[in-house]
Amino acid sequence: MFQVLTMLLLETQLYVVSALFTIEVPQQLYIVEYGNNVTMECRFPVNGSLNLGLLTVVWEQKRQGQSKSKEVYTLRNGEVFPPSQHHDYIGRTALLHSELKLGRAMLQITSVKITDAGSYLCLIDYQGVDYKYITLKVKASYKRINTQVMRKPGEDKFVFVCQSEGFPLAEVFWQNEHNFNLSRSVNTTYTLTADGLYNVTSTLTFKPNMSENYSCVFWNKELNGDTSAHISISALLSTQYSRQKSLILFIIPMCVMVAVLPSALILFQKRKSFKNGQPKKDRKRKSNPNVKDEKRDDFNSQTEALYMTTVTASRDSGSVGL
Ligand SMILES: *[C@@H]1O[C@H](CO)[C@@H](O)[C@H](O)[C@H]1NC(C)=O
Ligand SMILES: *[C@@H]1O[C@H](CO)[C@@H](O)[C@H](O)[C@H]1NC(C)=O
Ligand SMILES: *[C@@H]1O[C@H](CO)[C@@H](O)[C@H](O)[C@H]1NC(C)=O
Ligand SMILES: *[C@@H]1O[C@H](CO)[C@@H](O)[C@H](O)[C@H]1NC(C)=O
Numbered sequence: 001m002f003q004v005l006t007m008l009l010l011e012t013q014l015y016v017v018s019a020l021f022t023i024e025v026p027q028q029l030y031i032v033e034y035g036n037n038v039t040m041e042c043r044f045p046v047n048g049s050l051n052l053g054l055l056t057v058v059w060e061q062k063r064q065g066q067s068k069s070k071e072v073y074t075l076r077n078g079e080v081f082p083p084s085q086h087h088d089y090i091g092r093t094a095l096l097h098s099e100l101k102l103g104r105a106m107l108q109i110t111s112v113k114i115t116d117a118g119s120y121l122c123l124i125d126y127q128g129v130d131y132k133y134i135t136l137k138v139k140a141s142y143k144r145i146n147t148q149v150m151r152k153p154g155e156d157k158f159v160f161v162c163q164s165e166g167f168p169l170a171e172v173f174w175q176n177e178h179n180f181n182l183s184r185s186v187n188t189t190y191t192l193t194a195d196g197l198y199n200v201t202s203t204l205t206f207k208p209n210m211s212e213n214y215s216c217v218f219w220n221k222e223l224n225g226d227t228s229a230h231i232s233i234s235a236l237l238s239t240q241y242s243r244q245k246s247l248i249l250f251i252i253p254m255c256v257m258v259a260v261l262p263s264a265l266i267l268f269q270k271r272k273s274f275k276n277g278q279p280k281k282d283r284k285r286k287s288n289p290n291v292k293d294e295k296r297d298d299f300n301s302q303t304e305a306l307y308m309t310t311v312t313a314s315r316d317s318g319s320v321g322l
């Protein structure tokens, strides 16, 4: 029950003439896109010039399935009355004052949220009391669809992913050019975002026909029309190529670093040992100018160096754990 109705029931007993005072709603249902503005209107009779001091306008909202209503906007005896406004609406509502003298109580809500949807009670007290209900529906189209393609490791299957946010919950269909139904390999899941939107993720795991394009379609009967994203295999192959390229660009410097670092270390160590008067190994090598052997020797010390760093690292982490 709307809170203000209790007050109304008391007041109607005072206003015997209230039957003469009726308000009207030119539009009973408003459907607005998430994030947009909406202006809802109630009309009341003004005979001549408006006496603002006698006017009280109350807007309350009640969501479906919720017992308590929220106060959206209150004008009491011509004065804005913000203390009782519900925090959900702070800074987002206005009553268009210039319209009041025309007998129009127009409530504007900016950047509409999913939680704004519901039934709105518009109550006007102007030497008589009356109220009406207006329904506000909020929808959010699945406008931006993010796509992703992955290759299943060790298989010739691909995983196509489409993800988008909207409201209400949409179904996701996958198609190729011949409208062939691919639903058997589809898994669609969703979560709710903090804003009350559905975050829908749909995956299609299959072996694609390389000469065809595929698309995912987000559909809900309440949203006019559907939105879709297309995945073209040729584009996919080119992205794969570029990813491989960037991988190579990453791997080569890594290999160089891995190879250079230990040898630099060994060189440094050798120099140190030479300075310390222990040039035994070096002298031995010089006396044996077998290039192959020297290389192998170098390699062995390299792996050893690597092994050592690993051990130190794991010991380090071990001590951190203790
Ligand atoms: C909503 O209203 C605000 C304030 O009046 C305005 O700044 C904004 O541009 C409007 N937004 C849209 C989408 O009309
Ligand atoms: C409007 O006001 C005039 C006088 O100011 C009065 O005669 C008339 O009955 C009023 N009409 C209504 C509908 O109240
Ligand atoms: C669908 O995906 C979800 C989340 O990734 C997973 O928990 C679930 O088991 C999957 N269902 C099927 C039928 O593969
Ligand atoms: C929606 O879900 C995807 C993964 O399923 C996640 O990466 C993304 O951050 C989510 N978006 C929001 C706004 O919650």
Ligand SMILES: *[C@@H]1O[C@H](CO)[C@@H](O)[C@H](O)[C@H]1NC(C)=O
Binding pocket: 209, 210, 211, 212
């Ligand atoms: C792949 O698609 C092409 C063109 O639509 C079609 O001719 C071919 O038979 C398809 N191949 C397979 C294996 O379905």
Ligand SMILES: *[C@@H]1O[C@H](CO)[C@@H](O)[C@H](O)[C@H]1NC(C)=O
Binding pocket: 177, 211, 212, 213, 232, 233, 234
């Ligand atoms: C697939 O899409 C790409 C780019 O959108 C297009 O060039 C190509 O002709 C399409 N292939 C088919 C079989 O329709």
